[in-house]
């Protein structure tokens with residue numbers, strides 16, 4: 001099954017933000033494109049807006065004048081749905097309402113040919129439910145573009161329960177022929193990206209709700225330690241708190257209120273108060289000045305502390321092993337000792353530094369936890385967490401140690417799993433769970449999370465780096481401390497961890 005022939009007309013119905021972007025993509029790829037919108041004059045306005053964008057591409061030397069002129073000739077606003085009769089593909093990008101979309105496709109089915117492919121760009125409705133309105137739902141699929149469609153390469157090609165394989169394959173190949181990177185996925189709530197990305201927001205909000213740290217500190221740790229392009233608070237301010245919350249709410253409801261997807265009360269209050277983010281001038285941050293720049297609180301950054309004279313490394317630090325080389329490079333002597341029971345750094349005070357593992361500092365006599373970094377060498381900030389039982393001297397030595405490695409240090413509350421570690425563990429878990437439930441392949445999930453939400457690594461790449469057991473062990477510990485079910489590791493992650501234990505000959 002191949003992509004649609006470039007001579008075949010493509011229709012886009014609903015010419016708002018997404019419809020215009022999708023139409024531009026199909027047009028630049030070479031198709032004749034028809035635009036239809038229910039609001040009078042809007043299809044023509046969309047054609048004008050697309051024309052203006054093509055002009056800008058010409059000005060930037062990304063399109064020739066001749067190609068722009070040819071594209072403009074291929075773009076036609078339609079007066080009525082009947083004008084779409086000869087189209088080989090219709091992509092719908094209308095209002096996000098099931099009844100509106102079903103009604104539209106019912107009408108379209110009476111207009112287009114039997115072999116016309118029908119697609120919806122819905123982000124949160126069930127593709128199966130929309131297609132359920134059709135006499136022939138086999139020709140119906142989801143084609144989920146990301147905003148702005150001309151710039152973002154990812155397209156989730158969603159097969160509904162009744163979609164034919166040939167329809168999904170044709171949609172997939174067509175998206176690829178348009179220069180996009182398609183990934184195939186089943187019709188489950190949030191598809192790939194909006195499902196697996198939920199903990200990125202949820203865990204940041206949970207740390208905030210637990211008074212573990214303020215938004216500026218959590219964002220700085222996610223960026224400068226976790227390697228994410230933006231923190232969860234600034235990103236949701238950009239997306240719109242109402243939009244982000246409604247996606248979370250819809251995924252949670254669609255999973256029959258699965259506790260793993262529970263929305264955040266703090267975000268609810270923010271939305272209720274009208275602080276929707278950049279678009280309303282205020283969200284988690286204030287954008288009151290004229291340029292719209294965030295009035296930022298500074299992240300918590302510890303005062304300069306004395307570096308420790310030496311450290312003892314006990315056991316294998318796992319994902320944080322790189323630290324030993326960094327500490328030596330900073331001129332601090334490290335003595336390594338084999339240790340069966342723990343993996344930690346012992347400071348001169350006798351206190352210990354351990355990688356965040358889902359336990360709380362209060363459970364141990366004198367411990368400071370440090371957060372997971374994407375790359376300890378390149379991280380510019382590290383979060384530390386201590387409890388009221390941690391001695392001030394141990395905390396000062398821990399701060400001094402990371403400062404000696406050139407890092408800013410943020411001290412947060414005694415939050416088990418800290419910030420980056422619990423976020424990454426939950427993303428890894430949801431990714432394993434999604435593969436086990438047939439949502440998508442590991443490769444497609446990694447591609448989707450890198451391209452759809454800009455993660456520095458796909459969940460499976462991350463999982464391989466961290467070691468097979470790491471995410472499971474952390475979530476198991478967190479689940480013990482918060483038995484709501486929110487952190488319960490999936491059976492898929494358990495299998496993954498257990499299989500590795502057997503393979504590696506462990507007796508645990």
Ligand SMILES: NC(=O)c1ccc[n+]([C@@H]2O[C@H](COP(=O)([O-])OP(=O)(O)OC[C@H]3O[C@@H](n4cnc5c(N)ncnc54)[C@H](O)[C@@H]3O)[C@@H](O)[C@H]2O)c1
Pocket residue numbers: 013014015016017018019036037038039042092093094095096097100104121122123124144145146147
């Ligand atoms: N905005 C995003 O970031 C984004 C990303 C991915 C998917 N989506 C999905 O794309 C779809 C469109 O979103 P948008 O942000 O472009 O919305 P939008 O409000 O910008 O545009 C919707 C357009 O559809 C038109 N319309 C409404 N009902 C119609 C009907 N029955 N027939 C024809 N036209 C009709 C409206 O007049 C409007 O021009 C939604 O399903 C949304 O969930 C949005």
